[in-house]
Amino acid sequence: MPNSVIEKEQRTVVNILHAVDGYNEALAHQKNLYQAGTDFNEQKGNVAQTIARLHPKRLKLTVSEVIVDTPSTVTLRLTSNTQTLPPFQAGQYINLFVDINGTKTARPYAISSAPQQRDYYDLTIKRVEGGFVSNYLLDQVKPGDSFESTGPMGTFYHNPLFHGDDLVFIAGGSGIAPARSMIKDIVANTLVERKKNQKLHLIYTSSYQADVIFDEELKQLEKEHDFLRISWIITRPNEQYQGMTGRINVERLTQLLGDDAEKLSQKMFYVCGPTSFHDHCAEQLRLLNVKARRVRIECNGPPKNPQNLAGWPSNVNASDVIKVTIKGQGSFEARVDEPLLNSMERYGFSAENACRSGECSLCRVKVLNGAVFNPAEAKLRSTDEAFGWCHSCVAFPLSDIEIMI
Known part of the structure; x- marks a missing residue:
């Protein structure tokens, strides 16, 4: 690689590091320690404390x-009164724990506020028809209520070193939440050179006009910032609607992005929305x-109607009820079309969890007897499959099973 290219990349890395909150202060502190001739014994334990502060297992909110x-x-x-909210990258989420009438469960929600805003996290939540947690959060939660959550996590975020500056975000419904965070992150970015080259084309689809989240705010951001372009699509418009309608498909994407193969290959795509939405967009x-390496997808929970997925046994009906036995702890009955983790929580059992979409693997349980259906979202490692482990958040029991948690 030519020296000029290496030097340019090194300058880019240095510029980005200097934009990180506290980086310059840390360099100055390091310089003072060197000048004092310290052996760094006074720093003993600081690393562990710093890690715990930046990556806490639980937050009190x-x-x-x-x-x-x-x-x-x-x-x-x-907000948090007990600790500083840890930093996060635009697009990441926290897993919010709830107790609804004695049933303890959790749901991951993308942080929709900017990473530069550390006084609070915004979680944007859309009602899911028949949803257990979303309906509770929309109908019963009020200011002053307390929750516990994980720290920020997830791999769905913009990495300027590897993803480039030509971005396309395809959002469906509440999938706009991480997009808002990314947009606000770019707006707040102090690296003028990077900001000058940045482009983000947001393709935002909603079912109804009244469902468009952050409508006025996004329009104002687009008006104020040249890097941002927004294409609005309503799939179920009323008769007066004059904008784009219908589903996202190859023709619509070509219309919005052009058909230059070389330019398309340089873009980084982010897709966030319901499972059926991101599956469809990925195919287009x-x-x-x-x-595939230019497409990043944020999964929103387990697949609905797993019986319609490839690989589901033809002799198993979605309404079938089976028995789940947890070794040494008890048993209960569950429907085969309900994720194993959900049915466990309903009966007072649990496993550590975060993403609830098969990515993080924290909810792994070992299947000792019986069979489960693992959809593509499970992202199982070969060793998991070889030794009977599954990700309970997206695993569906096909028969009476015995598991170990």
């Missing part, structure tokens, strides 16, 4: 404000010959 975004969506603004991008 309080609802400071409930912001109604649309008739079906609210944003919970969460594949048909456009966009490489």
Whole structure:
């Protein structure tokens, strides 16, 4: 690699590091320690404390404000009185733990506020028809209520070193939450050179006009910032609607992005929305010959109607009820079309969890007897499959099973 290219990359890395909050202060502190001739014994334990502060296992949060975004969506603004909120990268999520009438469960929600805003996290939550947790959060939560959560996590975020500056974000419904965080992150970025080259094309699809989340805010951001372009699509418009309608497909993407294969290959795509939405978008991008490594997908929970997925046994009906036995702890009955983790929680059992979409692997349980259906979202390692482990958040029991947690 030519020296000029290496030097340019090194300068880019240095510029990015200097933009990190506290980096320059840390360098100055290090210089002072060197000048003092310290052996660093006084720093003993600081590394562990710093790691615990930046990556806490649990956060204690309080609802400071409930912001109604649309008739079906609210944003919970969460603060902490006991600790500094840890940093996160735009697009990451926290797993929010809830206790609903004695049933303890959790759901991951993307942080929709900017990473530069460390006084609070915004979680934007859309009502899910028949949803257990979303309906509780929209209908019963009020300012002053307390929650526990994980620290920020997830691999769905923009990495400027590897993803480039030509970005396309395809959002469906509440999938706009991480997009808002990414947009605000770019707006707040102090690296003028990077910001000058940045482009983000947001393709935002909603079912109804009244369902468009952050409508006025996004329009104002697009008006104020040249890097941002927004294409709005309504799939179920009323007769007066004059904008784009219908589903996202190859023709629509070509219309919005052009058909230059070389330019498409340089873009980084982010897709976030319901499972059926991101599966469909991924297929359309594949048909456009966009490489898989240029597409990043944020899964929102387990697949619905698993009986319709490839690999589901034809002799198992979605309404079948089976027996789940947890070795040494008890047993219960569950439907085969309900994720194993959900049914465990309903009967008072649990496993550590975060993403609830098969990615993080924290909820792994060992299947001792019986069979489970693992959809593609499970992302099982070969050793998991070889030794009977499954990700309980996206595993569906096909017969009476015995598991170890």
